[in-house]
Amino acid sequence: MTGLDAVGEFETIRRLLAPLAHPDHARGLMDDVAVLPSRAGFDLVLTKDAIVEGVHFLPDDPLDQVAQKLLRVNLSDLAAKGAEPFGYLLACHWSPRCGWPEREAFAAGLKQDQAGFGIFLLGGDTVATPGPASFSVTMLGWVPRGQAVARSGARPGHAIYVTGTIGDGWLGLKAAQGRLSLGPERVADLAEHYRRPMPRLDFGQAVRGFPTAAVDVSDGLIADLGHIAEASGVGIMLDLEATPVSAAGRIWLDARIDPQAALADLVTGGDDYEIALSVHPRDGAKLKKEADRLHLRLTRIGEVVAGSGVTVRYLGQPVMIDRAGWTHD
């Protein structure tokens, strides 16, 4: 099966990936391994996410943006834990459409985000596949010992907050697919949000001591709050009308006949990469202060209750939402 990859594994590593390697710990990608000294007083936080063409990104998405989305969805997991990103290992499963220009674009996207987020490539693998392209990243970050935010500390009476706005990832996918009727500028903004989400790293690190549980919103707000509820052994009550919505999302919402159903679309849509968290009521003000300092919207959307699962209210009345969330599978 030699020859499946016309570009070649070694050329790809030597010319495109080696320049991205960590100066100290990646051995210039000339070894099969990275060697990372322990950091006294810190825990290493590791996360691994994979993305598949046609499932998590569109076949005509530019590969520089695909590379950036790949890094950012992983960085978003670190953000929710309050971790400071350090570096990553990368597996590229190139499909036949990934020739030299596409790989150059992919590497350029990595380079840009490495600079933006202060991370380096530590190692990985590059292989060819006859199927759709896919990529995975193992992202590493540091957190002071014992301070990684869990999912399991939510208790009845804690408040539920979320950063930013919800639904722009889902609307952005529709926008990127040309299935959204809004002004061209709004469509471009939403598509950009889908293709290059912004992980809330600064906020996650700034508030590290406060949340009793936190999660990044990737599967959909309700599904991800469900993960907190399950891990914590509690229920979560969500007020649908409190969902923070962007200006573009508001215009889209106002054109819907059934606002409750439209909000349900937004809170199950996924791909938001905001942070949803629970916090003791006494810490709400401190949390808000940090968000204000970072010019980041922070909205109280519900509370932790006894029981299990996520219960949704709209204007005080219980409503059924029949999808637990958008799953990529």
Added chain:
Amino acid sequence: MTGLDAVGEFETIRRLLAPLAHPDHARGLMDDVAVLPSRAGFDLVLTKDAIVEGVHFLPDDPLDQVAQKLLRVNLSDLAAKGAEPFGYLLACHWSPRCGWPEREAFAAGLKQDQAGFGIFLLGGDTVATPGPASFSVTMLGWVPRGQAVARSGARPGHAIYVTGTIGDGWLGLKAAQGRLSLGPERVADLAEHYRRPMPRLDFGQAVRGFPTAAVDVSDGLIADLGHIAEASGVGIMLDLEATPVSAAGRIWLDARIDPQAALADLVTGGDDYEIALSVHPRDGAKLKKEADRLHLRLTRIGEVVAGSGVTVRYLGQPVMIDRAGWTHD
């Protein structure tokens, strides 16, 4: 694209993967991250390898064995560095052929090798792909601070050794494909060697202080020695007739018309997962003693010289080998 995966990401994690999780550091796979305390006096060694159906394993290979090969090719990278394996993150890109029974088999293979090698699952991702199945692992291990074996320390005058036998991976692929005429028992042994290679972890850790450079033989003996030559800035002279060959390999060799060409096939074939290394001549005897203690064959096959690249001799005469090694791409 919801519904692409009939089995479902959450069921796969909950029922098959969560039981494999590390009891302390994986948070029951109920979080998106693993949290790993630093280990004073040790470096963390990380490696990431990916395998693709139809490229690195055969479409009819049983998935328990695919899972084991996946872990072992990564463990083999740690073995060459002298590291003690600890745990891994896993990305599964399931294809439509991966229903529940196939995933159960895959998890059973992981479970068996976790017990055999003393490792645990730390986290990862599971996604669906319409294309061929592929998998990647980020394997973590510990090595005493500063003692990870490099690729860059080979110097002229050092001796080159290799563990085990060379060519059984390549013959094993032919055997697994039904393209090898040997007795059925030999064919089965070779196919087993291809499907479930044995990483040389005990040897790698036992001799950690001796090698000046080491690599695991995955791309092919000549290609992998070429990696040492490049990283060390030296040449390597290989004596083709010294290549250690298994009993099955010997029978295959004896039936070839051109023994030199046949040996060239074996040293470029790849998938051996032995350790090739350079060592100062004074340390050769200590190396051999450790190999004997582990009942592991260890063969001197060449030496480090000034210059660059790998030069091959057969019975003292220089020979040309026109493939740098079997690349998976």
